[in-house]
Amino acid sequence: MQARRLVGTIILIAGITLLIFSIGLSIAFGVADISLNTVWNSIFHYDATNTSHQIIHRLRMPRSVAAVLIGAMLAASGSIMQGMTRNPLASPQIMGVTSGATFMIAIALVFLPGISNVNLLLFSFIGAGLGLGLVFGIGLLAKTGLTPVKLALAGTAVTALLGSFSNAMAIHFDVARDLSFWYAGGVANVQWDTVKLLFPAAAIGLVLALFISGSVTTLSLGEDVATGLGLKTGLVKAAGVLVVLILTGAAVSVGGTIGFVGLVIPHITRFLVGPDYRWIIPCSAVLGGILLNFADIASRMINPPFETPVGALTALIGVPFFIYLARREGKNI
Numbered sequence: 001m002q003a004r005r006l007v008g009t010i011i012l013i014a015g016i017t018l019l020i021f022s023i024g025l026s027i028a029f030g031v032a033d034i035s036l037n038t039v040w041n042s043i044f045h046y047d048a049t050n051t052s053h054q055i056i057h058r059l060r061m062p063r064s065v066a067a068v069l070i071g072a073m074l075a076a077s078g079s080i081m082q083g084m085t086r087n088p089l090a091s092p093q094i095m096g097v098t099s100g101a102t103f104m105i106a107i108a109l110v111f112l113p114g115i116s117n118v119n120l121l122l123f124s125f126i127g128a129g130l131g132l133g134l135v136f137g138i139g140l141l142a143k144t145g146l147t148p149v150k151l152a153l154a155g156t157a158v159t160a161l162l163g164s165f166s167n168a169m170a171i172h173f174d175v176a177r178d179l180s181f182w183y184a185g186g187v188a189n190v191q192w193d194t195v196k197l198l199f200p201a202a203a204i205g206l207v208l209a210l211f212i213s214g215s216v217t218t219l220s221l222g223e224d225v226a227t228g229l230g231l232k233t234g235l236v237k238a239a240g241v242l243v244v245l246i247l248t249g250a251a252v253s254v255g256g257t258i259g260f261v262g263l264v265i266p267h268i269t270r271f272l273v274g275p276d277y278r279w280i281i282p283c284s285a286v287l288g289g290i291l292l293n294f295a296d297i298a299s300r301m302i303n304p305p306f307e308t309p310v311g312a313l314t315a316l317i318g319v320p321f322f323i324y325l326a327r328r329e330g331k332n333i
Contacts (some may be wrong), residue, residue, distance in 0.1 A: 008279035009271055015286035017067060022293045026064035027056055028126045030300055034060075037192075058191075066190040067296040067310075068289035069202045070255040071245040075288025076209050078262025079269070079281050083216040084240045088325055089152040091263035092248040096158035098259065099166075100131020101252035102182050106166040110173045117197055117253075124253035128245045182256035185311025187296060194254055201250035208243045209281050212236060216277040258311045260318020261288050267321070 027039045034052050042053040067144050074092055081090035094097050104127025108115050115123075138154040170176040181189075215236040218226045251258070265288045266280060273279040292310070299308045 004274040004276070004279070008283055011269075011272060011283045012286060015283070015290060019286060019290050019293070022290055022297070023064045023068065025069065026181065026293055026297050027060040030055075030060065062190050062192045062195045063187050063296070064293060066187040066198060066254060067293045069195075069198055070187065070251045070258065071261055071288040071290070071292025072285035073107040073202050073205060073288075074258065074279050074292075075253040075265040075284040076206055077247040077251075079266040079284045080157055080209055080212075080216060080244055081239050081262070082266050083220040083277050083280070085151070086220055086222070087151055088259070088267065089263070091260065091266075092244070092251075093159070093259040094152055094259070094263060094322070095155045096131035096135040096162070097128045097244065097248045098131070098252055098257055099159040099162040099251050100129070100134070101125075102128040102179075102257055103162040103166050104130065105182055105253065106175070106179050109153075109175045109178050110169050117194055121197055121201070121250060121253045122333055125245055125249035128249040128252065129241075131158060131162060132244070134162075157314065171302050172266075173246050182252070184309035184313075185256040185258040185314075186299065186307070186309055187255055188307055191252060196279050198250055198254050201246055205243050205247040205250070206285060208239065209247070209285075212239050212243065213277040213281045216240065216281075217275065220275065220277065256311065258292065258314055260314050260322065261292060263325075264318050264321050265291060267325075271288045 008295040024114075028034050028036050034056065038052050039056060041047075042050070042056040046057065047053050048325045078091040081092070081095060082088060086207055101124040105120060107127075108120055110121040112119070135151065135155045135158050136284055138157065139151045166179065167176075170179040217233060218229055218231050219233060219236055223233055226236075238331055248262075265284050269280050269284045269287060292314070295310050295313045298313055299310050
């Protein structure tokens with residue numbers, strides 16, 4: 001136990017250090033490369049007449065901060081989902097949360113053109129709840145219970161269904177170009193106004209996640225065991241679902257469909273720090289922020305001056321990992 005705590009502490013300290021360094025790299029690298037010294041000067045000695053300083057403050061900094069926040073939110077959300085459901089395949093994308101949020105964003109773009117970012121965030125929350133509700137509703141119809149693979153299959157079906165509806169509306173009402181941003185996934189056009197909306201959701205969601213982390217650890221032992229230990233499982237699940245909706249809904253409304261961060265990172269973190277979610281959740285948040293920020297940096301370097309969708313890069317890591325987990329859990333179908 002002490003060794004696990006030591007590893008968790010090291011991950012947090014080293015991870016936060018690497019996170020700060022990755023933000024510096026993210027600000028420095030792009031179509032116009034900027035030296036780290038210039039980045040430092042722009043932060044502490046901002047010159048409004050300096051073009052590089054303007055690029056850093058108006059474009060690069062909000063983009064990097066958004067990537068870190070979204071990565072942390074998705075990873076923490078995936079950790080809570082896996083802990084509550086005891087399902088190693090659970091993640092925002094696989095469980096229909098992301099597709100539900102994107103579906104409601106499509107509806108907002110079609111029927112409420114010019115919708116504000118705040119209202120778009122609310123639609124994303126509603127859609128996240130819709131997607132999650134549909135997946136669990138379908139999963140409950142299974143006669144032999146909610147096995148991990150059955151929930152994953154239900155999530156895949158809901159994702160395909162809502163994705164089809166979203167595409168049909170986008171084509172019919174000619175908003176496909178607007179919606180394509182959410183399908184590609186990324187933080188290329190994020191501005192400070194958007195980050196100001198994202199930050200409160202991230203702060204509230206992550207604080208609540210840490211608050212219920214001990215209860216999630218107990219719940220991960222099994223519902224019968226948790227009930228026997230006096231845990232109010234219904235209340236914990238309701239709080240967990242609320243946290244997932246806040247974190248995922250806000251992340252999708254800003255970054256679009258960025259998949260598999262919430263699947264891969266919690267597994268890596270659990271392997272390193274053990275089964276205690278008081279360590280898994282904060283460490284996952286830090287590692288998720290690092291992963292997405294470096295993925296965003298890579299998206300600019302693969303085919304400059306064009307950008308590769310960040311969602312495609314995270315999928316390169318996540319899809320093989322998902323196949324491995326599905327094969328391992330296949331015996332429980």
